[in-house]
Amino acid sequence: MPSQEHGKLASSRPANPARGEAAVRVGGADLVLRPSFAALVAAEQELGPLFALVERAASGALGIGELVALFWHCLAARPEGLTREAFGEGVAAGGLAKATPALRVLLGQILGGR
Template identity: 55%
Template sequence: MADPALAVRGEAVLQIGEDQLVLRPTFAALSAAEAELGSLFALVNRAAEGKLLFTEITTLFWHVLRDRPAHVTRSVFDEAMAELGLARLTPVLKILLRQILQGQPAQSAAANG
């Protein structure tokens, strides 16, 4: 489900049918997620306490989707998330939450300096 090379960059992959969807937590994507979900800090805290709602997970994932295919609408995406289930979504969520907490991966920062 999660390619290690993508995880180093703070990205994750979800396989939905024939589509491999890349999740990338950019500033714009996280800002959009925060506008819908509220504070990302509070979201991370709820996740740590085991109180994160399934709808919050799917909303976060929706906003950080990169290059979303036209046929993947919000309702199609939400149903696909339900079909995948929490056991398969949790490793992806961990990658995204780590990226939210840590910011830009060290590898990218080293390349810039």
């Protein structure tokens, strides 16, 4: 599991695209996002139907809170001490343009499966 080193998150293993994984850079570390069934169910319980989420994303109406929630639920491993608020701040600090490739991968997995 990643740990914090000198105020930055330590990177874990790289994302495996063959498993439908993506990575998002937060606090200087690449965190692996894995859209497992359990992760997507948890995201859907919080955000509502995932197909509606995909539609909002396609129309440019996906909010940053929704993006962070989806990413949070899909984290393969949460670094010790990382709070959702700090994670959200890290995603926002990295910029939406840098988060978009990971979002595309997750949305593709929601629509197409593995």
